[in-house]
Amino acid sequence: MVKTLALRLVVVLLTSVSAAAQTVTMQTVTIYGTVRDRVSGEPLPSATVSVLSTKIGAVTDKQGNYRIEALPIGEYQIRVSVVGYEPEVKRLVISATQQIDFALKPLSVERSEIVVQAEREKAILQESSQAIATLSQAELDKHRGQTLGETLRELPGVTILQTGPSISKPVVRGMHSQRVLVLNAGVRQEGQQWGAEHAPEIDPFAAAKIEVLKGAASVEYGADAIGGVIRVEPRPLPIDPQLKGELNLNLFSNNAQGAGSGLVEGKLGEHIGWRVQASYRRAGDAAAPQYFLNNTGFAELNFSILTGYKADWGEISVYYSRFSTELGILKSAHIGNVTDLVNSMQRLQPFFTEPFSYAIDFPRQSISHDLISLRANVQTDELGKVQINYGYQQNVRQEFDAHVPLGTDRSRRNIPAFDLTLFTHTADIRWNHHPVGNFLGTVGAALTVQSNHNLGRTALIPNFSATTAGIFWREEWVSENWTLNAGIRYDIRWQSASPFGSSRIAQQLARGEIPNRQTFQTVTGALGAIWQFASEWSLALNAATAWRPPSINELYSDGVHHGTAQYEIGNPALGVERSFGLDATLRHIGQRTRLELSLYRNAIENFIYLFPQVEPVITIRGAFPAFAYQQAPAVLYGVDGFFEWKVTETLQLYSSLSLVRAWNEARHEPLINMPSDRLIAGVHLDLPEFFGTEKSYLEISTTLVRRQDQYPRLEVPSVLPPTVSDPEAYQFYVQNLTLPPAGYGLLNLSSGTEFSLFGRRATFVISIYNVLDQRYRDYLSRYRYFADDAGRNVIVRWQMDF
Incomplete structure (x- = not known):
């Protein structure tokens, strides 16, 4: 059945391409194309395309595309203009349908880039019924060299789940991992993302734009988009025939990290563009304010290649990227016995506090x-x-243990404890039909095929294969002050598991005591509306259902998860998560002020969560806190947003707020591991030009994190487990498993400038994170039982075009 479905989808794809190619040859007088920034190549929304001496024209959409139909054959002057760019006029003889693209030059005036970005954000924010946060290439340049999670952590509604200083993953409105879909170059990122310490494998230098769509988005993106979508887009195909490039160099003081990236791009002839990019990062032990976090260094090497062909009928491109890293896990997180585990939780410093080193050990x-x-x-x-x-x-993910069984050769540590290889094929097709009256719409289909293989000494999850297929239809009705949208989708997933290893659940799978094959299917839908009730104000409402089948680790885990230093126990009886979400977003974009405030409520049936057990697990590798997967109805609700005020031409104030509340309706208590309340406030000052510099600025901000007081309490059982030999230490262990650390406040500074070097644009930025070297432990840090978070970090970034 799966093979038949896959074959049918391939036939549909080939048929669509054939039909499209035949249609292109039709001789009708229509012009269409894309308007882009000549420097960055980014599309320009809301650009006006006018056919001079006529009343014919169009406005580009948020992808920078325009289309003008029913144009009489003749010679015309076509003019394109948008705020912040020099207008461009082309004189052309139009005798048949053709594609006409424009590349506009940014105006050479102060702050023109910021003006253009404001217009771009205005177009995006007022065209979506869901909250969207966008980081442009200019904003991303201020965070180059950091992980995806660290890059997004200052956005409203986004926090990070951190496993040491080198591993972080984004948390959107309290949800992460399989509940937040990451799209990389148009492909859904699949890389064992079920692990809390399995961060997205994405080169931090490769992205040109990142969008975070907050809230359920299953209609357009299918399963796993129950909490939101993060879209990571590389730069578009080069349109400038001149050979160009870019160099980035970064230095980080905290872990003595050095990072660099190089990029070269150009065109071959009229239609072919290409780009080659590579980056390298190397870091040693991170430093808490009073000690080093031993064995937290990493080495990372990445590269990507893009080439594509662009012609009158459209564009086709091929993108390849490779991400590779080797990283250490905090040595003090792997403890030998329960007493040492409790002692580690009670200590102000970890067990191991050795001098700084670049070495990556077990x-x-x-x-x-x-x-x-x-x-x-x-x-x-x-x-x-x-x-x-x-x-x-x-x-390919390999995890190496710190311990081997007694009497075993120590060289066996070089054999991975976990050795997982995941293969994923994805295919999707979307048809965006022409406007029919006030209606715009998209019909699409998607297919994902996966297989996972274990090759290590032990296994946390079994081997598995999975196939997911879906079809959707989404329509949008647009008028002067209203935008209404609706969509519906059907998804089905088949997955099967085969036992690997000798764990309890693996043996049950082998004996057929628990099911190894499952089929999940559902229908999801969404309704949205945007009302622009004033020239600078709009209100967006969205209601959506979403779903997520239980993942393999949630069903069948049974073993030590080395990266998080905990023993995880799956639950084969878990059912499908289904959610119903409501969002309301108020937006304001004025001459000096900008505001976005979102209220949301997400009711989730069969919410799956990892809950601590009162008895730790003793293994040959040591003592580990035990966590089991459970399921219950839950409600997540909260508020997030931002406010910006341009006080003068050079002074700007800004703030953002993120609050999440989550309630376990079965246990009548808060859900575990939800983000703490967070407030960011700052001052941005544009500095005068001097000694050939421009766009200089100074920025001061503070991050205030409230102690999490919404958490479940554990009770010490009346009958102690037989493995407990120290009742007092055991009581401390149980009471502190869910206990959040204190709240904290961090002061941050940043300053940057642009200047000309050898006739080329260069950018220099220096940032100081945690200026006062504040000691703290974040509630979403997986190492908060063992060590403080990293302290002060001075970051120097240098970028140069050539």
């Missing part, structure tokens, strides 16, 4: 991720726009 991880993305966009006269994407990914 326990450690080695990860590689290969991605191939094939994308085709075909613009036709009759069908509209057809988008076809195919992705292939191979993720």
Whole structure:
């Protein structure tokens, strides 16, 4: 059945391409194309395309695309303009349908880039019924060299789940991992993301734009988008025939990290563009304010290649990226027995506080991720726009233990305890039909095929295979002050597991005592509305259902998870998560002020969570806190947003707020591991030009995190477990498993400037994070039982174009 479905989808894809190619040859007088920034290559929304001496024209959409139909044959002057750019006029003889692209030059005036970005954000924010946070290339340049989670952590509604200073993953409105879908170059990122310490394998230098869509988005993106979507886009195909490049160099004081990236791009002839990019990061032990976090260094090497062909009928591109890293796991997180575990939780410093080192010792991880993305966009006269994407990914994750059984050769530590290889194929097709009256719409289909293989000494999860297929339809009705949208989707997933290893659950699988094959299917829907009730104000409402089947680790885990230093126990009886979410977003964009405030409520049936057990597990590798997967109805609700005020032409104040509340309705208590309340406030000052510098600034901000007081309490059982030999230490262990650390406040500084060096643009930025070297432990840090978070970090970034 799965093979038949896959074959049918391939036939549909090939048929669509054939139909599109035939339609392109039709001789009708229509012009269409894309308007881009000549420097960055980014699309320009809300640009006006006018056919001079006529009343014919169009406005570009949020992808920078425009289309003008029913244009009489003749010679015309076509003018394109948008705020912050020099207008461009082309004189052309139009005798048949053709694609006409424009690349506008930014105005050479102070703050023009910020003006253009404001217009771009205005177009995006007022066209979505859900809250969207966007980081442009200019904003990303201020965070180059950091992980995806660290890059996004200052956005409202986004926090990070951290496993030491080198591993962080984004948390969107209290949800992460399989509940937040990451799209990388149009392909859904698949890389053992079920692990709390399994961060997205994405080069921090490769992204040109990142968008975070907050809230359920299953209609358009399928399962796993129950909490939101993070879209990571590389730079578009080069449109400038001149050979160009960019160099980035970063230095981090806290862990003596050095990071660098190089990029070269150009064009071959009229239609072919290409780009090659590579980056390297190397870091040693991170430093808490009073000691080093031993064995937290890492080494990372990444590269990517993009090439594509662009013609009148559209564009096709091929993108390949490789991410590879080796990183250490905090040595003090792996404890030998319960007494030492309790002592470690009570200590002000970890057991191991050795001098700084770049060495990566055991326990450690080695990860590689290969991605191939094939994308085709075909613009036709009759069908509209057809988008076809195919992705292939191979993720290899090896985790090396710090211990081996007694009497075993120590060299066996070089054999991975876990050795997982995940293969993923994804394919999707989308048809964006031409406007029908006030209606715009998209019809699409998607297919994902996966297989996972164990090769290590032990196993946390079994071998498995999974196939997911879905179809959706989404329509939007647009008028002057109202935008209404609705969508519906059907998904089905087949997955099967085969036993590997000798764990209890593996043996039950082998004996057929628990099911190894499952089929999940559902229908999801969404309704949205945007009302622009004033020139500078709009109100967006969204209601959506979403779903997520239980993942393999939630069903079948049974063993020590080395990266998080905990013993995880799966639950084969888990059912499908289903959610119903409501969002309301108020937006304001004025001449000097900007505001976005979102209220949301997400009711989730069968919410799956990892809950601590009162008895730790003793293994041959040591003593580990035990966590078991459970399921209960839950409600998550909260508020997030930002406010910006341009007090003068050079002074700007800003703030953002994130609050989440989550309630376990079965246990009548808060859900565990929800983000603490967070407030960010800052001052941005533009500095005068001097000695050839421009766009200089100084920024001061503070991050205030409230102690989490919404957490479940554990009770010491009346009958102690037989493994407990120290009742007092055991009582401390149980009472502190869920106890949050104190709240904290951090002061941050940043200053940067641009200048000309050898006739080329160069940027210099220096930032200081945690200026006062404050000691703290974040509630979402997986190492908060053992050590403080990292202290002061001075970051120097240098970028140069050539």
